[in-house]
Amino acid sequence: MGKIIAISNQKGGVGKTTTSVNLASSLSYLGKRVLLVDVDHQANATTYMGINRANLKQTVANLFLDDTPPQSLIQKAESVDVDVLPARFELAHVESTLINKDNKDFILSNALETIREQYDYILIDCPPSLGIITINALVAADSVIIPVQCEFLAMDGLTQLLNTIRIIQNKQKYNNKTLKIEGVLLTMLDTRSNIGYEVIDEVKTYFKEKVFKTVIPRNVKCAVAPSFGLPVTEYSPRSKGSLSYQRLAKEMVSAIE
Numbered sequence: 001m002g003k004i005i006a007i008s009n010q011k012g013g014v015g016k017t018t019t020s021v022n023l024a025s026s027l028s029y030l031g032k033r034v035l036l037v038d039v040d041h042q043a044n045a046t047t048y049m050g051i052n053r054a055n056l057k058q059t060v061a062n063l064f065l066d067d068t069p070p071q072s073l074i075q076k077a078e079s080v081d082v083d084v085l086p087a088r089f090e091l092a093h094v095e096s097t098l099i100n101k102d103n104k105d106f107i108l109s110n111a112l113e114t115i116r117e118q119y120d121y122i123l124i125d126c127p128p129s130l131g132i133i134t135i136n137a138l139v140a141a142d143s144v145i146i147p148v149q150c151e152f153l154a155m156d157g158l159t160q161l162l163n164t165i166r167i168i169q170n171k172q173k174y175n176n177k178t179l180k181i182e183g184v185l186l187t188m189l190d191t192r193s194n195i196g197y198e199v200i201d202e203v204k205t206y207f208k209e210k211v212f213k214t215v216i217p218r219n220v221k222c223a224v225a226p227s228f229g230l231p232v233t234e235y236s237p238r239s240k241g242s243l244s245y246q247r248l249a250k251e252m253v254s255a256i257e
């Protein structure tokens with residue numbers, strides 16, 4: 001049965017989407033059946049996977065708004081063997097409509113349980129907030145990957161995320177889950193400056209063995225690949241960015257399986 005992993009940090013621009021997309025493609029190269037769920041209304045993961053948002057009749061917003069079965073929303077990524085539950089801008093309006101809905105924190109969880117058996121890994125790319133959509137993602141998840149950018153103020157806001165994780169663990173008692181930290185992922189390391197290495201030390205002191213050994217370097221190919229609608233693992237397979245995400249997938253799988 002598929003493991004559900006949320007990629008979350010309420011800070012924007014830390015590498016959540018880049019990690020979701022490239023971990024998804026890297027897991028597929030290892031022969032894993034992967035679903036990538038985009039729950040950010042900016043829909044970057046959907047675009048990074050080469051899916052044309054304009055052509056979509058329905059998106060993940062329909063799952064929240066009218067209980068559309070997830071199966072009917074799934075698209076194929078353009079270049080890799082990854083299924084995608086796509087998002088679009090209309091997801092931005094979902095939060096306000098959910099406020100008074102019963103069981104509002106469990107919508108995504110209930111939906112993903114119905115398709116969980118079809119996958120080895122279900123990755124959820126979270127928005128940069130701790131609103132209802134992120135709560136849904138975390139409640140649905142077995143574990144969370146927290147990307148942390150190797151920059152000044154990297155740890156800022158993480159206490160809030162950890163508090164949220166504790167609140168989620170309480171909610172999950174209703175569906176027999178306990179959200180774990182899969183790992184803290186250090187991203188966008190600039191190997192030419194000291195600050196990145198200082199952040200690594202700081203994060204490792206705090207999170208200890210929870211930090212992935214694989215560190216993602218800053219690599220221009222990672223930033224360019226999305227404009228071609230490709231994971232960097234397809235756009236530039238031998239680049240440092242690509243190789244580091246493939247290493248991350250192996251590290252994660254060998255820890256889990």
Ligand SMILES: Nc1ncnc2c1ncn2[C@@H]1O[C@H](COP(=O)(O)OP(=O)(O)O)[C@@H](O)[C@H]1O
Pocket residue numbers: 011012013014015016017018019044128187188189216217218219220221222223224226241
């Ligand atoms: N390892 C990397 N090297 C260079 N640029 C990166 C790397 N990872 C992400 N980026 C770029 O940084 C920006 C933010 O990354 P993104 O994954 O969208 O973050 P988030 O989803 O947390 O907002 C994007 O423009 C992305 O292309």
Ligand SMILES: [Mg+2]
Pocket residue numbers: 016017018040044126
């Ligand atoms: Mg993002």
